Amino acid sequence: MQSETDIHDRSAVDWSILIIRVVVGVIFTAHGAQKLFGAFGGPGLSAVVKMMGPLGYLVTVGEFFGGLGLVFGVLSRFSAASIILIMLGAIAMVHAKFGFFMNWAGNQAGEGFEYHLLAVAALLPIVIVGPGRFAVRRLLPLPTVAGNERLAAVLK
Numbered sequence: 001m002q003s004e005t006d007i008h009d010r011s012a013v014d015w016s017i018l019i020i021r022v023v024v025g026v027i028f029t030a031h032g033a034q035k036l037f038g039a040f041g042g043p044g045l046s047a048v049v050k051m052m053g054p055l056g057y058l059v060t061v062g063e064f065f066g067g068l069g070l071v072f073g074v075l076s077r078f079s080a081a082s083i084i085l086i087m088l089g090a091i092a093m094v095h096a097k098f099g100f101f102m103n104w105a106g107n108q109a110g111e112g113f114e115y116h117l118l119a120v121a122a123l124l125p126i127v128i129v130g131p132g133r134f135a136v137r138r139l140l141p142l143p144t145v146a147g148n149e150r151l152a153a154v155l156k
Helices: 004-037 045-052 055-072 076-098 114-129
Strands: none
Touching: 004 045, 004 055, 004 076, 004 114, 045 055, 055 076, 076 114
């Protein structure tokens, strides 16, 4: 039987995960919209693909739809893991050579990987515990794992 403290603690986790999901999801949806549609002064999909090659499609779709998945709590673990992979790729392919911090002195063009590492850290709890109680996926008739009627972890 759960004690009152356990129930309160789980509620705090659900609210915390909701806040992380919505804030990080809105940021990545907007960032993906820059790449996909040219919104908010972004380059648009053709410019992204010209710069990154075919990988630009995956990054753009991952950021935009991954962000939406986080905001609404649909495929949240998959969305969070996808964005983590995108951020690790950005660190390895672009930002690591500039170091940890943004370059305030202007000696080098580019920025470090502090933002990307922060995004990874913010998304890890979603991968670990799922979207929490406040997720649209709870309203959807999604398939469950045979035998225990629990939702498959990747669908959370």
